[in-house]
Amino acid sequence: MTMLEETIAAIRPADPAAVAEARAHQDRLTKPRGALGVLEDVAVRLAGAAAVSPPPLPVPAALAIFAADHGVHARGVTPWPQEVTPQMVGNFLAGGAVANAFAAQVGASVTVVDVGVAADLDPAPGLTISKVAYGTADLSRGPAMTPEQVIAALEAGMATARDLVEGGARCLITGDMGIANTTASAALICAFTGHDAAAVTGRGTGVDDETLARKIEVVREALRANGLERERGGTSGTSALSGMSALETLAAVGGLEHAAIAGFVLAGAALRVPVILDGVIAGAAALAAAALAPDVADHCVAGHRSAEPGHAVALDHLGLRPLVELELRLGEGTGGLLAHPLVCAAVRVMHEVATFDSAGVTDKEA
Numbered sequence: 001m002t003m004l005e006e007t008i009a010a011i012r013p014a015d016p017a018a019v020a021e022a023r024a025h026q027d028r029l030t031k032p033r034g035a036l037g038v039l040e041d042v043a044v045r046l047a048g049a050a051a052v053s054p055p056p057l058p059v060p061a062a063l064a065i066f067a068a069d070h071g072v073h074a075r076g077v078t079p080w081p082q083e084v085t086p087q088m089v090g091n092f093l094a095g096g097a098v099a100n101a102f103a104a105q106v107g108a109s110v111t112v113v114d115v116g117v118a119a120d121l122d123p124a125p126g127l128t129i130s131k132v133a134y135g136t137a138d139l140s141r142g143p144a145m146t147p148e149q150v151i152a153a154l155e156a157g158m159a160t161a162r163d164l165v166e167g168g169a170r171c172l173i174t175g176d177m178g179i180a181n182t183t184a185s186a187a188l189i190c191a192f193t194g195h196d197a198a199a200v201t202g203r204g205t206g207v208d209d210e211t212l213a214r215k216i217e218v219v220r221e222a223l224r225a226n227g228l229e230r231e232r233g234g235t236s237g238t239s240a241l242s243g244m245s246a247l248e249t250l251a252a253v254g255g256l257e258h259a260a261i262a263g264f265v266l267a268g269a270a271l272r273v274p275v276i277l278d279g280v281i282a283g284a285a286a287l288a289a290a291a292l293a294p295d296v297a298d299h300c301v302a303g304h305r306s307a308e309p310g311h312a313v314a315l316d317h318l319g320l321r322p323l324v325e326l327e328l329r330l331g332e333g334t335g336g337l338l339a340h341p342l343v344c345a346a347v348r349v350m351h352e353v354a355t356f357d358s359a360g361v362t363d364k365e366a
């Protein structure tokens with residue numbers, strides 16, 4: 001078996017006994033039933049993923065920022081030059097990015113992985129060089145990646161997750177850096193959900209109206225050029241993929257960082273370590289991961305919902321509810337990092353809060 005096949009084969013759905021035990025335990029704790037709202041669901045979800053209730057505390061957390069460039073940059077879909085990708089990698093490694101500040105705030109480690117930056121990076125502590133290519137090909141003209149490249153990028157993501165877990169991480173957080181990657185994200189979300197480009201394509205780093213219109217047209221061209229247009233029956237956007245496999249779809253319109261994040265999420269799920277997803281890039285990558293292994297979503301928590309319109313579409317499709325909604329549109333893992341203390345708090349409740357019985361508090365149900 002290949003590394004990808006082995007990883008997919010190891011992924012289990014949420015364990016029903018652990019889910020039932022976690023729900024019952026929530027109801028014994030000294031609070032009105034359901035009073036912790038969505039946090040109760042998060043704790044139950046992690047119990048199902050870990051197959052034990054209460055689930056392990058998700059600490060320490062490790063952020064992996066997958067960096068790559070995009071051939072579609074040449075189509076003028078972003079106002080930022082491609083050289084910002086390696087420059088921001090340097091900033092992450094120097095500790096100067098927002099992701100570094102947020103990681104310090106929540107006590108997460110930061111690892112940067114070059115899966116496809118269009119420049120040679122100097123080796124540095126905290127940087128893994130797993131370069132598959134110097135950026136993708138232009139997805140609006142044909143496949144962005146070859147079959148070999150998409151597998152190599154998936155494997156880089158899986159290896160990153162495995163190394164971090166071997167190093168002690170008990171929660172994985174996705175991060176990305178790649179100028180133009182919101183265009184590839186929109187194309188992936190269209191391909192996997194059947195939604196129209198206009199509904200899922202957003203302003204990314206902050207494009208003007210003219211660039212947004214061009215970006216939507218480029219996403220449509222990408223779907224046409226790669227045979228990914230759908231038969232659209234009504235507006236539900238749930239029609240079946242047009243005969244292409246999930247891997248072919250990912251290779252056609254994804255980025256190397258999308259493929260790596262998909263591998264990272266799959267390996268986290270296979271290792272039963274929860275994965276907190278960041279923004280629209282992670283959402284698009286998780287759609288690919290879920291198309292490869294539907295049970296993977298049971299192991300994911302949606303850290304936040306970004307301002308990019310396709311993100312809500314991706315999360316709906318995955319059945320995930322975002323924990324934080326602050327109109328962030330930065331990427332790097334910033335939204336995932338902000339959600340980590342909420343996930344920890346949700347799980348800590350399961351370990352530390354007294355029950356009605358143990359605290360001698362009268363339960364109205366008793």
Ligand SMILES: O=C(O)c1ccc[n+]([C@@H]2O[C@H](COP(=O)([O-])O)[C@@H](O)[C@H]2O)c1
Nearest residue numbers: 078178180182204205279280306330331
């Ligand atoms: O995480 C998000 O939802 C998100 C939304 C907008 C932009 N970004 C980041 O901005 C870059 C891509 O934006 P763009 O406009 O160049 O496609 C890339 O480095 C992403 O990490 C990220």
Ligand SMILES: Cc1cc2nc[nH]c2cc1C
Nearest residue numbers: 080084177205330331332
């Ligand atoms: C400065 C800058 C920082 C980023 N971090 C993630 N994407 C980014 C895009 C830009 C342009």
